[in-house]
Amino acid sequence: MNTPRNVKSDPSKMKTRQVRTPEDSKVSLDRLEELKKRAVFVARSCKELRERYQQSEDGLYYLITATGVVYQTFCxxxxxxxxxxxVASVHEDNIYGKCTLGDRWTSQQGNNANRPQGDGNWVNMKTFGTAEAATADDYKNPGYYDIQAEDMSVWHVPNNSPMNHWNLGAIMRYxxxxxxxxxxxxxxxxxxQRYPVKYNAGAHLADNGPSIPVVYDLGNKEASKMFYGPATCGETEGGFLxxxxxxxxxxxxxxCSGVKPKGGEVDAYCVGGGGHFPQGDPNQCGDFVSFAWNGYGTxxxxxxxxxxxxxxxxxxYR
Amino acid sequence: MNTPRNVKSDPSKMKTRQVRTPEDSKVSLDRLEELKKRAVFVARSCKELRERYQQSEDGLYYLITATGVVYQTFCxxxxxxxxxxxVASVHEDNIYGKCTLGDRWTSQQGNNANRPQGDGNWVNMKTFGTAEAATADDYKNPGYYDIQAEDMSVWHVPNNSPMNHWNLGAIMRYxxxxxxxxxxxxxxxxxxQRYPVKYNAGAHLADNGPSIPVVYDLGNKEASKMFYGPATCGETEGGFLxxxxxxxxxxxxxxCSGVKPKGGEVDAYCVGGGGHFPQGDPNQCGDFVSFAWNGYGTxxxxxxxxxxxxxxxxxxYR
Amino acid sequence: MNTPRNVKSDPSKMKTRQVRTPEDSKVSLDRLEELKKRAVFVARSCKELRERYQQSEDGLYYLITATGVVYQTFCxxxxxxxxxxxVASVHEDNIYGKCTLGDRWTSQQGNNANRPQGDGNWVNMKTFGTAEAATADDYKNPGYYDIQAEDMSVWHVPNNSPMNHWNLGAIMRYxxxxxxxxxxxxxxxxxxQRYPVKYNAGAHLADNGPSIPVVYDLGNKEASKMFYGPATCGETEGGFLxxxxxxxxxxxxxxCSGVKPKGGEVDAYCVGGGGHFPQGDPNQCGDFVSFAWNGYGTxxxxxxxxxxxxxxxxxxYR
Structure with a gap:
């Protein structure tokens, strides 16, 4: 089976992803002042920034929560x-670490049935990381719990890409x-809160949370399925979040990004989770769960x- | 022996603590602008904010340190x-972890006599966490070492409570x-600095630091004692910090929150500490020390x- | 062999390093307002602040990156x-921990040939720590990857020194x-990026990165050598970064701070590194590598x- 590919993930292009463009290194004072002036906007989301202040350029802006926390993130x-x-990124820093440091979206303290929710970051107000390092580390900002949104967008961006390469360098966007x-x-x-991400919350398929159809901005429903292991093909349907x-x-x-689960091996194609994965203890435990079950990137x-x-x-969010 | 109770910790109330109120989700632009304008105040503490700018509403404000660090915290x-x-919160994220990740107020690197001070955060300028997540994670801001204060206040607030529920949801305040x-x-x-929190700094009782009488804002000196294990009753006196x-x-x-120690089993009713606890190694090591010595919450x-x-x-601080 | 010494590291002076000066505790409102007004400057580096706004006082200022991230650091x-x-500090929090928590400049997940780059923080956009705690914890701000600089300066400052004592309390500056x-x-x-800090990137001496001559602001090339173990003297030349x-x-x-390596035992006098150190596994792994190979501070x-x-x-940087 072929690994999914598209023009945006062409290897010759990927090699340039960490090279700074000249614009970056010689940005003008005017430009810096323009970026700094964004601090005067008052908005809880990028949607509000766009509607209220007619901002249409991708990049970093300031947002404020209902309680007054001010933070910077990418719009x-x-x-x-x-x-x-x-509002967040899920980044696998070490697939060899099984619920060790850096596995903030599952557990950083081992595979442990006594901690069914693991670190619990899907349902608390902890924040971590920065927008600029969202491809180098886990990220969660106050917007995750503060913004009142309707829709979601998901980008899969190669690790360590700088922000101005995210859009073009992504391997899937929808x-x-x-x-x-x-x-x-x-x-x-x-x-x-309604669908707790914890061990023993229910049975597979019967108690899964919602699956929402998606529209692709880069890639398609077949490519979504093919990013995951060939063995998962029988139990996934492409085109869903x-x-x-x-x-x-x-x-x-x-x-589960890009797919709808139709079986019980969801650990091979879904990210994040609770603090206990019984099978092959502790080998399924981690932010990218069992994505390397049959070898690294094989x-x-x-x-x-x-x-x-x-x-x-x-x-x-939007 | 009965577990201490008061009207504020009524279980039926507790269940609603993570539900956002409508005010939160539909906060007005005027309100956001008002919150943002708090950035113009110049003060090193909430006390100064109250006195200099007549601020009387609970919530997040900006403070500045003597060296110019600007940060947000709750007043x-x-x-x-x-x-x-x-200025800080001590949060137990995993009572099963014995001086593991998240035990910032003792040691995150095991129970080790070679590190008598453990992580040393009681006497350094490291900061961590955020005000909004002070009930979901350890918290320490620059005010901890910067503010020149006279008195202290302590709140015990159920984990994961949102900020606007802290006051009413607390189980003890003084x-x-x-x-x-x-x-x-x-x-x-x-x-x-004067009373180093480290292993082998002295003998129990003889070398303890100060105990200060407190005034209760919620609870009382008997309730304080009863939050701790029944076996501790003989060696604590309520009404102290x-x-x-x-x-x-x-x-x-x-x-030791709410009590004055009168014996040698202080690990059962005091929080935080150095990096080495000899008894039952490593079972007393952690931010909530040996609060679960005879079972979790029993x-x-x-x-x-x-x-x-x-x-x-x-x-x-105030 | 004598331990290097100079007037600035006189032990009688060191003892006072954590005592706040009266100026700190009674800073005036005017002074706080002056510090806060620094937020209006727009500059990507302290050099720009000095040239554009004639700032000549040591201390904390605000900088902005090419993408608009605003942060505070020491100038x-x-x-x-x-x-x-x-832009950064390398701090050894626990020489007994071998690539454990806090070893951000090597690996926080053990000595592991499967992770040749370790945590990879020399070549990613992750940031951590704060300027005020740069002597109490590892520190890395966005300037590390954003500033376009020409020269470097290095200070060795005793752990836990407050910022206003760094300059006078340093044991070496160049x-x-x-x-x-x-x-x-x-x-x-x-x-x-050009000289990856990873295991098996090349052979000793043949594939080392550049060594740059330095000018001393405190200390000298002989003192530089003598801070390291006597056994290293035969393979280092002082006066280089x-x-x-x-x-x-x-x-x-x-x-390698203050010296040029001329042999293969660089782990005894260079800091930071990749994620795998084969010799004496795991005893060379950590931010200060094998600085305690023959005992702590001996x-x-x-x-x-x-x-x-x-x-x-x-x-x-400058």
């Missing part, structure tokens, strides 16, 4: 009308259009393609 | 005249009134009540 | 014309003058002097 102001706020978040409290913090998928051993994952059997394994999953 | 502007600055901090350098950073209590094996703890023998175990200890 | 505005930006960074992309982020030195077992270190054989072991390495 995608161009995709499908723009107004998308980056968004939802059905305002599904309105039904689940307006953001992931609320959605996961899915939440709280449970595996056959009652372990919970958080997000794209054999249950192992995901190397591009997928080495890309961060960026989560946006 | 309690109502208790006993207001002007209390949140403050000192005798300006004791003036005698110890004006803050905990200075106090603990105590510092650097040493146990029978020469391990140091940092803060309130049997040396084990604290579940409410205490699952609440963060918020520290304020 | 040295006095040494050799001033304009030096603090800077380069030959604009060497222009040849390597303008900063360490770019330099280390060196990069990506490789040891005899093909492990890479990042920075200054015997390969062990560095206690002053060096207990000082943070502060890195500046």
């Amino acid at each position: 995608d102001m161009t995709t499908a009308g723009g107004g998308w706020t980056l 968004h939802t259009e059905r305002r599904f978040l309105s039904l689940y409290g307006g953001n992931l913090y609320q959605l996961f 899915s939440f709280r998928a449970i595996n056959a051993e009652r372990a919970a994952t958080a997000i 794209h054999v059997s249950w192992s995901a393609a190397k591009e997928m394994l080495e890309s961060a999953v960026l989560l946006f | 309690d502007m109502t208790t006993a005249g207001g002007g209390w600055t949140l 403050h000192t009134e005798r300006r004791f901090l003036s005698l110890y350098g004006g803050n905990l950073y200075q106090l603990f 105590s510092f650097r209590a040493i146990n029978a094996e020469r391990a140091a703890t940092a803060i 309130h049997v023998s040396w084990s604290a009540a579940k409410e205490m175990l699952e609440s963060a200890v918020l520290l304020f | 040295d505005m006095t040494t050799a014309g001033g304009g030096w930006t603090l 800077h380069t003058e030959r604009r060497f960074l222009s040849l390597y992309g303008g900063n360490l982020y770019q330099l280390f 060196s990069f990506r030195a490789i040891n005899a077992e093909r492990a890479a270190t990042a920075i 200054h015997v054989s390969w062990s560095a002097a206690k002053e060096m072991l207990e000082s943070a390495v502060l890195l500046f």
Whole structure:
């Protein structure tokens, strides 16, 4: 089976991703002042920035929460009308570490049935990382729990890409259009209160959270499936963004990107999760769960393609 | 023995604590602008904000240190005249982890006599966490070492409570009134320079730090004692805030909240500490030390009540 | 062999380093307002602040990156014309921990040949720590990868010194003058893209990165050598700042401060590195590599002097 490919992930292009463009190194004082002036805007989301202040350039802006926390994050102001706020990224820093340091979206303290929710970051107000390092580390900002959103967008961006290369360097980008978040409290913090990401929360398939159809901005539903191991093909349907998928051993994952689960091996194609994965203890425990079950980036059997394994999953709200 | 209770910790109320109020989700632009304008105030503490700018609303404000660090934290502007600055919280993220990741107020690198001070955060300028997540993670801001204060206030707030529920959701709140901090350098950073929180700093009782009488804003001196294990009753006196209590094996703890130690088992009712606890190695090592010595939240023998175990200890200065 | 000494590291002076000066505790409102007004400056580096706004006082200022990230850091505005930006510090929090938590400049996940780059922080956009705690913890700000610089300055400052004591309390300070960074992309982020800090990147001596002559602001080339273990004397030349030195077992270190390596035991006098050090696995793994190979601060054989072991390495750009 071929590894999915598209023109944007052409290897010859990828090699240039860490080289600074001349514009970066010689940015003018005028430009810096323009960027600094963005601090005067008052908005809770990129959508509000776009509507209230007619901002249409991708990049970093300041947002404020309902309680007054001010933070900087990246706004995608161009995709499908723009107004998308980056609120989080799931980054696998060490697939050899099994629920060790850096596995903030599952557990950083081992595979442990006594901690069914693991670190619990899907449903708390902890924040970590920075927007600029969203492809080099896990990221979660106050918008994750503060913004009242309707739709989500997801980008898979090669690790360590600088921000101005994210859009063109991504290997997959898509968004939802059905305002599904309105039904689940307006953001992931609320959605996961209703669908707790924890071990033994229910049975696979029967108790999974929602699966939402997506529209592709880069890639397509077949490519989505093919990023995951060939063995998963029989139990996934492309073209969806899915939440709280449970595996056959009652372990919970958080997000299945690009696919809808139709079986019990969700650990091979969903990211994030609770703090206990019984099968092959502790080998399924970690932010990218069991994406390397049959070898690192081999794209054999249950192992995901190397591009997928080495890309961060960026989560946006609108 | 009964677990202490009061109207504020009624279980039926607790269940609603993570549900956002409509005000939160539909905050007006005027309100956001008002919150943002707080950035113009220049003050080193909430007390100064109250006195200089007549601010009387609880919530997030900006402070500045003597060297110019600007940070946001929570001000309690109502208790006993207001002007209390949140400077830190001690949060137990995993009572099963014994001086593992997240035990910033003892040691995150194991129970080790070679590191008598452990991580040393009681006496350094490291900061971590955020005000909004003070009930979901350890928190320490620059005010901890920068503010010149006289008194302290302590709140025990159930884990993961959002900020606007802290006051009403707390299980215990009290403050000192005798300006004791003036005698110890004006803050905990200075106090603990004089009373190092480290293994083998002295003998129990003989070398303990000060115990300061407190005035209760919620709860009372009997309730304070009863949050801890029944076995501790013989060696505690309610109605105090105590510092650097040493146990029978020469391990140091940092803060005994609501009680004065009168024996050598301080690990059962004091939080934080150095990097080595000899007894039952490593089972006493951790931010909530041996609060689960006789089972998780059992309130049997040396084990604290579940409410205490699952609440963060918020520290304020005035 | 004598441990290097100079008047600035006189022990009687060191003892006072954590005592706040009266100026700190009673800073005026005017002074706070002056510090706060620094937020209006628009500059990417301390050099620009000095040139554009005639700022000549050492201390904290705000900088902005090419993409608009605003951050605070320390500017040295006095040494050799001033304009030096603090961008990072390498701090050894636990020499007993071998690539454990806190070893951000090597690996926080053990000594592991599967992770040749370790945590990879020399070549990514992750940031951590704060300027005020640069002597209490590892520090890396956006300037590390954003600033286009020509020269570097390095200060070795005793752990836990407050910022206003750094300059006088340092045990060694020096800077380069030959604009060497222009040849390597303008900063360490770019330099280390060309000289990856990873296991098995090449052979010792043959594949080392550049060594740049330095001018001393405190200390001298003989003192530089003598901070390291006596056994290293035969293979170091004082008066240099060196990069990506490789040891005899093909492990890479990042920075040799004050010396040029002329042999294969670079782990005894260089800091930072990749994720795998084969010799004595895991005893060479850590931010200060094998500085305590023959005992903690003994200054015997390969062990560095206690002053060096207990000082943070502060890195500046200009």
